[in-house]
Amino acid sequence: MHEDHGVGDLLRLRTRARDVAVLGAPQAKLAAVVRLLNAFVFALALAFALVRMVPAVAGERPFGHWSSPERGLVVVDRTGDARWHQATRHAVAAWNRSGADLHLSWEASAGPCEPDGSRISVCTVTAESLDGVVQFQGLADQEADDAGHATSAVLEVCGDCGLSDVLRRVVATHELGHALGLPHNDRLGSVVYPIGGTDQPDDEDYAELRRLYDHTDPGA
Numbered sequence: 001m002h003e004d005h006g007v008g009d010l011l012r013l014r015t016r017a018r019d020v021a022v023l024g025a026p027q028a029k030l031a032a033v034v035r036l037l038n039a040f041v042f043a044l045a046l047a048f049a050l051v052r053m054v055p056a057v058a059g060e061r062p063f064g065h066w067s068s069p070e071r072g073l074v075v076v077d078r079t080g081d082a083r084w085h086q087a088t089r090h091a092v093a094a095w096n097r098s099g100a101d102l103h104l105s106w107e108a109s110a111g112p113c114e115p116d117g118s119r120i121s122v123c124t125v126t127a128e129s130l131d132g133v134v135q136f137q138g139l140a141d142q143e144a145d146d147a148g149h150a151t152s153a154v155l156e157v158c159g160d161c162g163l164s165d166v167l168r169r170v171v172a173t174h175e176l177g178h179a180l181g182l183p184h185n186d187r188l189g190s191v192v193y194p195i196g197g198t199d200q201p202d203d204e205d206y207a208e209l210r211r212l213y214d215h216t217d218p219g220a
């Protein structure tokens with residue numbers, strides 16, 4: 001099992017460094033060394049936490065958007081886990097606020113994660129099966145046709161990474177963003193920033209989604 005380096009741990013390290021700073025003059029030099037050590041440990045822990053937070057896809061490839069007749073999507077949570085249910089419901093609600101010509105609904109069900117058109121399954125998988133060069137905590141597997149329209153999508157999330165509720169929301173919202181057609185970008189505040197970090201799409205994420213769906217497809 002993986003060790004959990006949460007944000008709480010990092011904040012405690014910082015607090016300790018500040019505690020040392022109130023010691024008297026004889027300890028000043030020692031305190032400086034301790035602060036330096038703490039800063040080093042903090043930087044290491046932060047780097048480790050960032051690597052752990054990567055909910056990225058293995059290879060960058062374009063995600064498709066859903067064609068006009070397929071924009072009533074159903075997110076089918078098959079994790080059987082109440083905490084993931086909460087996270088995937090959060091993701092559905094977050095993306096429904098985009099203003100894009102797209103409507104998501106949510107249901108919980110059993111059964112295997114298999115491509116099923118506009119029904120997007122979410123399943124838990126083991127950390128081992130998600131591991132790549134860095135640790136992945138989620139994966140969006142989308143199929144698209146030659147015209148760039150998504151034809152199915154399956155989301156895999158880590159069932160044994162010991163993720164906090166907020167990280168579950170980060171992973172679910174990030175991966176669902178991919179399933180809707182959003183690629184990674186380099187804005188720190190974006191929910192599809194490659195290493196995650198936020199559980200809420202920002203205005204630009206919503207604007208990008210609206211642009212993706214700002215057309216009617218022929219034959220719709």
Ligand SMILES: [Zn+2]
Nearest residue numbers: 055056057194
């Ligand atoms: Zn990603």
Ligand SMILES: [Zn+2]
Nearest residue numbers: 066067068217
């Ligand atoms: Zn289209």
